[in-house]
Amino acid sequence: MSASKGPRWISGNQVELLENGEQYFPRVFEAIRQARREVVIETFILFEDKVGQALQDVLREAALRGVKVEVMIDGFGSAGLSPAFIEALTSTGGRVRVFDPGRRIFGQRLNYFRRMHRKIVVVDGATAFVGGINFSADHLLDFGPMAKQDYAVALRGPIVGEIHHFVLRAIALGDKGASWFRRRLKATSQELLGPEGTDEVLFVTRDNRRHTNDIERHYRAAIRSARERIVIANAYFFPGYRLIQEMRRAARRGVAVHLILQGEPDMPFVKVAASMLYHHLLHAGVCIHEYIDRPLHGKVALADDQWSTVGSSNLDPLSLSLNLEANVVVRSRAFNQALWDKLHDLMQNSCKQVRTSDLTEWSAWRLVRSFFIFHLLRWYPAWVGWLPRHVPRLEPLGKQDPRRGPTQTDVA
Structure with missing residues (x-):
């Protein structure tokens, strides 16, 4: 989706409601297992629990098959991931970026504001998931009394092209040395996915520049x-x-x-x-x-x-x-x-x-x-609006393929 244009209604889609982790996680993991080209994930929270480990496993398997794996996490919501967890993802060829990692002062996180709160998964540019569910075990009923009630959707059809273009653009704006993303971004603007259903869908985002409300x-x-x-x-x-x-x-x-x-x-x-x-x-x-x-x-x-x-x-x-x-x-x-x-x-x-x-x-x-x-x-x-509008930073974590861009990037 072009940053200069507003969202538009796109017809011919299939939208399926998913309730809680019991429905969401199996669908996402199965889509990743079937991936042949690319998996792109944006999430506010990725915890190192049984859900995070399961995600790590399917992403490692995908990367070993030659699938391009791109994960963006938030520096506040996912601050507790261990180097070993990140290394397990990146050692097989996956790439992990942290949005605005921030620094701890006296052990306290201060990067509270202007977080990357999106939860998006796009697989092979053909299937997308959007919603409120993070990759954490507290979205499963067996977590106990504090298990969260939540929803997401699985999407197929032309709207997935919009979502795919959006997540790639978020990376391409920052990783200016990644020529693959620039080529892929140009290609996605020309991709036309066929109809999969009859639902009309808008993909609507909020940022701190052009789409503030x-x-x-x-x-x-x-x-x-x-x-x-x-x-x-x-x-x-x-x-x-x-x-x-x-x-x-x-x-x-x-x-x-x-x-x-x-x-x-x-x-x-x-x-x-x-x-x-x-x-x-x-x-x-x-x-x-x-x-x-x-x-x-x-x-x-x-x-x-x-x-x-x-x-x-x-x-x-x-x-x-x-x-x-x-x-x-x-x-x-x-x-x-x-x-x-x-x-x-x-x-x-x-x-x-x-x-x-x-x-x-x-x-x-x-x-x-x-x-x-x-x-x-x-x-x-x-x-x-008076709070500082810092330039959000995407910082790669773990071992990265030097052919895939610089070691630190800025997103406009």
């Missing part, structure tokens, strides 16, 4: 045009003023607006932050459901009977104003119905609905707090 704009447009129902399941919920206002307006005009938020959060402050908005939303008619089985990590939504989105973007200041994110937006009745079935089941069987009678805090404090929250929501996109 694209994902949020698509959310707002869907909410604004909804006539019957809106369901948003989002792990970290503290959106900006305009998104809150669109939800309130939709509920007041008779749209059934449902929010599925964390009731058993992985981080306590997540629920505290979201609950500060409950009064504003409930009194406008928005229904709030707290998911209580385990931590919710999903970032999905649907509107009416066609529009849906799945991706990496939360609805909080980090995702909406700082991080690098990627979502797919789907126009498909069948996919919308599949997502509705999953979310409806969550609301019916795994959630506690929050009612106005549950809000018992002192009314005067609520009034004061609401005043400050109102202004925080209204102005935080401008405030976070």
Whole structure:
């Protein structure tokens, strides 16, 4: 996807919803086992646990078959990988790059902001996976009470060409000495994948230069045009003023607006932050459901009977104003119905609905707090823009093939 152009609807795709690691990991690993040319992965978190080891195994096997293996991890989310783990990937010919590795000061990581939060896999330029699931064992139910509830999609069809071009461009912009990437990037712009289905798909990203609010704009447009129902399941919920206002307006005009938020959060402050908005939303008619089985990590939504989105973007200041994110937006009745079935089941069987009678805090404090929250929501996109917009750095790890580019690169 050209950086100078906005996303475009592409028809002829097949989009399949994947729930949790039990569905996601086997599909990704099998696709990698079948790879013949290339595997490109971007992930916020890669842990050195049984899932990370399984990924390492299939990538090593692919590289030994002659498949080009390219992995990009985030320097904050995947900071704990051992040299031995990286060496096992790179010794067979794979390449691992870390996004903005940062330096520890007195043992503390300080690279909190503007993270590479995307979760994308592209295999042979023909199959793609996009969503919120990291390569870590806490996305599997056998992890225990803190196992995460999450979603991703498997895609085939012409949209995969857009996604493939995007991930290669992210590397090519940085690895200026890698002539293979420049040639491959030019080739992907000319590839035309045939239709695989009937779904229309947009690939929407967020960065800190040209596409600073694209994902949020698509959310707002869907909410604004909804006539019957809106369901948003989002792990970290503290959106900006305009998104809150669109939800309130939709509920007041008779749209059934449902929010599925964390009731058993992985981080306590997540629920505290979201609950500060409950009064504003409930009194406008928005229904709030707290998911209580385990931590919710999903970032999905649907509107009416066609529009849906799945991706990496939360609805909080980090995702909406700082991080690098990627979502797919789907126009498909069948996919919308599949997502509705999953979310409806969550609301019916795994959630506690929050009612106005549950809000018992002192009314005067609520009034004061609401005043400050109102202004925080209204102005935080401008405030976070003042944070340093450093040039994100991609740094290769482990032994690298000297024919594949320089030892350190910068991404614009």
